[in-house]
Amino acid sequence: MITYPLNLKENAHIGVTAPSSGVPDALHHLLHEAIKRQTDRGYKVTVGDTAWTQQNLTSASAIKRAAEFNTMMQDHHIDIIIPPWGGERLIDILPFIEFNKFQPKWVLGYSDTSLLLLAITLHTGLATAHGTNFIDLRGTEMDETTAMWEDILKTPLGASITQMSSNHYQYEWQFNNPTPHIFHLTEKTVWKSASGQPETLEGHLLGGCIDTVKHLMGTPYGDVNKFVNNYIPSKNVIWFFENCELSLPQLHRTLIQMKLAGWFDHCNGIMFGRSSAQKVEEDYELIDLYRTLSTELAIPILYDIDCGHLPPQLTLVNGAFATISFNNGQGIVTQSFK
Known part of the structure; x- marks a missing residue:
C-alpha cells in the first residue's frame, strides 16, 4: 500500500533546498519574498545553502545537493520540503539519495523536481506532491487553484478531497x-x-x-x-x-x-x-x-x-x-x- 506523509499541520516547518537549480544572486529577492510570505502565513522556514547558489546549470555538486536533501528528509522537525523551482540537472543526485532513511514527509514541486518526486514514489511507495514551487508562493495572495496545495496536503489518511479545473x-x-x-x-x-x-x-x-x-x-x-x-x-x-x-x-x-x-x-x-x-x-x-x-x-x-x-x-x-x-x-x- 502507498505510504502517505502525515497531513500537513498548522504552522508547519518548510524546508527549502535546491536538488536541481538554485537561485542566482540577481534573483535572491524572489526567495526572500517567498520566505516572508510563508512566514507571514504562519509557517516556519529553513532554507538550505543550495537554494542561494547557481553555477553550471545547478545549485551545487550532486553530492552536496543530495546531502542537503537527505538531511532535510531525515530531520524530524521539518514537515515538508519545497524546492525553490526546477532546473536541468536533478538526475545527477539520484545515486546519492538515501531512500531507505526517509521520514514520511511531503515533497512538493514540479518541472525538474518531478523527476525526484516520481523516483521517490516508485522506489519507496511514499506519496509525493506535484504542484507549485516555493518561488511561486511569494505573492500576497494565491489563486484558488494554487491555494489548494495546503488543503490537499492537510487531507488525513483515508479521506478524500476534490479540486476543480481553473477558470x-x-x-x-x-x-x-x-x-x-x-x-x-x-x-x-x-x-x-x-x-x-x-x-x-x-x-x-x-x-x-x-x-x-x-x-x-x-x-x-x-x-x-x-x-x-x-x-x-x-x-x-x-x-x-x-x-x-x-x-x-x-x-x-x-x-x-x-x-x-x-x-x-x-x-x-x-x-x-x-x-x-x-x-x-x-x-x-x-x-x-x-x-x-x-x-x-x-x-x-x-x-x-x-x-x-x-x-x-x-x-x-x-x-x-x-x-x-x-x-x-x-x-x-x-x-x-x-
Whole structure:
C-alpha cells in the first residue's frame, strides 16, 4: 500500500533546498519574498545553502545537493520540503539519495523536481506532491487553484478531497509585472478529451514533467511494474504529464518508448497539461498523437489540464487514488489517500 506523509499541520516547518537549480544572486529577492510570505502565513522556514547558489546549470555538486536533501528528509522537525523551482540537472543526485532513511514527509514541486518526486514514489511507495514551487508562493495572495496545495496536503489518511479545473490560466510569464498572486490568468481554461466526449478516469496517479521523468526509464528508479505490483492492489494507474519543451516528434517518440518499456501496462488513462511546445510538424498535430495513443492503449486521454508550466496547476499526488470526471471543458479531480 502507498505510504502517505502525515497531513500537513498548522504552522508547519518548510524546508527549502535546491536538488536541481538554485537561485542566482540577481534573483535572491524572489526567495526572500517567498520566505516572508510563508512566514507571514504562519509557517516556519529553513532554507538550505543550495537554494542561494547557481553555477553550471545547478545549485551545487550532486553530492552536496543530495546531502542537503537527505538531511532535510531525515530531520524530524521539518514537515515538508519545497524546492525553490526546477532546473536541468536533478538526475545527477539520484545515486546519492538515501531512500531507505526517509521520514514520511511531503515533497512538493514540479518541472525538474518531478523527476525526484516520481523516483521517490516508485522506489519507496511514499506519496509525493506535484504542484507549485516555493518561488511561486511569494505573492500576497494565491489563486484558488494554487491555494489548494495546503488543503490537499492537510487531507488525513483515508479521506478524500476534490479540486476543480481553473477558470483561467497564464499563457506567458511577466516576471517584472507580478500580480498579487504572481500569475497573469488571462486565458480561459478549457479541458479537452481525445474522444471529444465526456470521460471518467479512475486509478492511482503517477506523473510529472515528461521532459525529465522520461529519463527514469531503464534505471533502478523507474521500475513502474515493480511499483504497481508492490503498492497498487487494483493495478490501475492514471498518468499525468506536462510537456515543457519537447517537440511533437520528440514527445511522440517518448510516449512510444514509455509504452514499449511497460510504463502503460496498467494504464487506465492519461492526462496531459497545457503546453507552449505544441507545434504542428508537417501535417502531424498533437491531437493526432493523442487520438492514436488513446486508440492503441484503449484508454481515455484528457489534455490541456491544469498541470505544468502554464499555471495555475492542480496539486496531484503521486500514489493517490483518483477519480477524474471531464465534461463540457471542465474537470473535477477527487483524490483519496488510501
